[in-house]
Amino acid sequence: MKFENSIIEIINQRTSRRAYKDLEIESSKLEKITKILKKEFTGPFGGKSRFEIINCGFDDPSEKRRLGTYGFVRGARYFIIGILNQEEKNIVDFGYNFEKIILKMTELGLGTVWLGSTFRYSQFEDCTKLKKDEYIAATSPVGYSSDKPKTYEKIISWSIGSRKRKPWSELFFIGDFSTPLTEDIAGKYATALEMVRIGPSAANKEPWRIVKEKNSDTYHFYLCLSRKQSTDELPPMKQMDMGIALSHFELTVKEQKIGGKWMKKNPNIDSTEKNHYYIASWVGK
Ligand SMILES: Cc1cc2nc3c(=O)[nH]c(=O)nc-3n(C[C@H](O)[C@H](O)[C@H](O)COP(=O)(O)O)c2cc1C
Structure with missing residues (x-):
């Protein structure tokens, strides 16, 4: 579009x-x-x-x-x-x-x-x-x-807390889920990540979590749930939220002429304890 x-x-x-x-x-x-x-x-x-x-x-x-x-x-x-x-x-x-x-x-x-x-x-x-x-x-x-x-x-907006968004430190990481990603390290991807952060989500739950690989422009997108779930039965509304994250990220990098593509490239970062479910990866050129 x-x-x-x-x-x-x-x-x-x-x-x-x-x-x-x-x-x-x-x-x-x-x-x-x-x-x-x-x-x-x-x-x-x-x-x-x-x-x-x-x-x-x-x-x-x-x-x-x-x-x-x-x-x-x-x-x-x-x-x-x-x-x-x-x-x-x-x-x-x-x-x-x-x-x-x-x-x-x-x-x-x-x-x-x-x-x-x-x-x-x-x-x-x-x-x-x-x-x-x-x-x-x-x-x-x-x-x-x-x-x-x-x-x-x-x-309605007030009762959902619609105007608030989680800070970077709770959403974006580097290497694994223990080290927050800073805007400085994200560099040319900082705006795309910010566009994910301010996106809409069901009940404003902001379920997206993103891990950047340490030495490359690969970003792994995860869905964060409050409890364990079978990977075949991820809640539809949360999946829609993840689609929103993917669209904001991709539209922004494209506008900024940053190359790359979506892939399924699960890095198998230990995430089960946190109920984070792997969705997709952006592999930058
Ligand atoms: C997948 C999805 C489902 C939503 N479902 C409803 C809904 O059923 N009723 C409603 O009033 N708002 C719904 N919303 C709107 C969210 O509450 C709203 O996007 C969020 O609170 C953030 O506020 P904002 O869109 O004004 O930035 C939904 C949003 C998303 C992304």
């Missing part, structure tokens, strides 16, 4: 918005969005997903729209629906693709908020043509958000 503005600025601008003006999106912009969403999306590890924009319509009373998100989102007419096939196990790639769409909507001047749990599945299912074996993995309203955050938005 192409961005016309600096991705660093867009990532900094993005914030969850839950109150929307009852306004239509102009047809030229809607066409652009429909075109963006039309293709099948594939992530760095081959995971496929697709996305649709739905319009809840003029006749849909605002109360009904609100109920579709249990009152968490108010006033929104349009939603982007993220769809996965039941067979698709790569949810990291879904998160990676959906976040790119969210950032593109931010660039277009539209508000969004990832909804992984606070949406009424059946209500969205009614508005979407799901194929057999497909399901809605996450959704986001998209539209013109209120100029200033409404009081109830501030309360």
